[in-house]
Amino acid sequence: MKEKPGFATLAIHAGQEPDPLTGAVAVPIYPTSTYVQQGIGENKGYEYSRASNPTRTRLEENLAALEAGVAARVFASGMAAIHALVSMLKSGDHLVCGNDLYGGTPRLFNQVMSGFGLEFSYIDTTRAENVEKAIRKNTRVVYVETPTNPLMRLSDLTAISEICRRKKVRLVVDNTFMSPYFQQPLAMGADLVVHSTTKFLNGHSDGLGGVVVCGTQEHADKLAFLQKASGAILSPFECFLVLRGVKTLAARMEIHDRNGRAVADFLNGHKKVQSVLYPGLIDHPEHALAKRQMSGFGSMITFETGSLKNANKMLKKVHLCSFGESLGGVETLISHPATMTHGGLGEKKRREIGITDGMVRISVGIENIDDILEDLDQALNAM
Numbered sequence: 001m002k003e004k005p006g007f008a009t010l011a012i013h014a015g016q017e018p019d020p021l022t023g024a025v026a027v028p029i030y031p032t033s034t035y036v037q038q039g040i041g042e043n044k045g046y047e048y049s050r051a052s053n054p055t056r057t058r059l060e061e062n063l064a065a066l067e068a069g070v071a072a073r074v075f076a077s078g079m080a081a082i083h084a085l086v087s088m089l090k091s092g093d094h095l096v097c098g099n100d101l102y103g104g105t106p107r108l109f110n111q112v113m114s115g116f117g118l119e120f121s122y123i124d125t126t127r128a129e130n131v132e133k134a135i136r137k138n139t140r141v142v143y144v145e146t147p148t149n150p151l152m153r154l155s156d157l158t159a160i161s162e163i164c165r166r167k168k169v170r171l172v173v174d175n176t177f178m179s180p181y182f183q184q185p186l187a188m189g190a191d192l193v194v195h196s197t198t199k200f201l202n203g204h205s206d207g208l209g210g211v212v213v214c215g216t217q218e219h220a221d222k223l224a225f226l227q228k229a230s231g232a233i234l235s236p237f238e239c240f241l242v243l244r245g246v247k248t249l250a251a252r253m254e255i256h257d258r259n260g261r262a263v264a265d266f267l268n269g270h271k272k273v274q275s276v277l278y279p280g281l282i283d284h285p286e287h288a289l290a291k292r293q294m295s296g297f298g299s300m301i302t303f304e305t306g307s308l309k310n311a312n313k314m315l316k317k318v319h320l321c322s323f324g325e326s327l328g329g330v331e332t333l334i335s336h337p338a339t340m341t342h343g344g345l346g347e348k349k350r351r352e353i354g355i356t357d358g359m360v361r362i363s364v365g366i367e368n369i370d371d372i373l374e375d376l377d378q379a380l381n382a383m
């Protein structure tokens, strides 16, 4: 490979070199728990598969290359990755978090980690000055998702990372919605990047996984230790699935983005839709930031149907779009945040941050756009 290969090339080749033993083009799955050692303290770099496994090594090399990090560590799910990440902290440490995160993240923070003495503040990170105000003496991490889920608001990563650097606080970005193809948080000054590989990185809705990509070797070593110490690692079979899925990431994201723009425009002009949240629309509050910070707008869209009843009517009528949790698959997935991903927040919290009962979220897939639009149109007209 040349010195600076393009993104699509990296996705297909980084960590995915042909197998040196056989020439196999696809990375082999190594379903082994242990490894024969040559003598005391002599081995081929692998001792036990909780600590490391060759298929996992290849995936970690690949994802580190795509996010331009020093190293990556993969876990059994996105939540396991986030759990490992906050396990690097100590009792009494404080985190400043966005107030519109993936629902599972505040559930982990508030219902599990707060029992171990971690403290959390949830703020509107769309204004960088709010982050500065929320940082305390014991703040160790600023935890941001951009765009957010499901309100599609953006935070300025360059501005926030500048504040974090000044205050000596680590910036962690959950980059699941954009994938490294459209957004590169480490290049904008973030310290660590998290993904649920379950979503766009795998892309085929056939396996769970999570990754933390590290900007420093120190964090990479700590997380490798946590893989070994607590063991929530990704299995070699699932690593293979992500390695296979990620080969088409660039191609898929291009179509996701094209279809996403078309669906957002369609919904925006539809008489049954009250409003559309999508960073690619010129009336989106952070549209200018979106153009600066991301190289595409992606395929996540939230729109307002007006009521729970309307949302339910439409969701019962979709045929091509699959009504279910999750996102980022090749198939169009459609969901209802208030009762699904954000049900656990409670009505009061939802109202506070602006998640309504009529909101529907769509993860636009890579099917033919005419088929997606036709399905949405007939379902909306049934409302």
Ligand SMILES: *Cc1c(COP(=O)(O)O)cnc(C)c1O
Binding pocket: 077, 078, 079, 080, 102, 104, 145, 149, 174, 176, 177, 195, 196, 197, 198, 199, 208, 209, 210
């Ligand atoms: C799905 C998701 C997670 C959690 O990942 P799992 O693989 O489901 O555990 C975290 N963050 C975001 C933004 C997600 O969409």
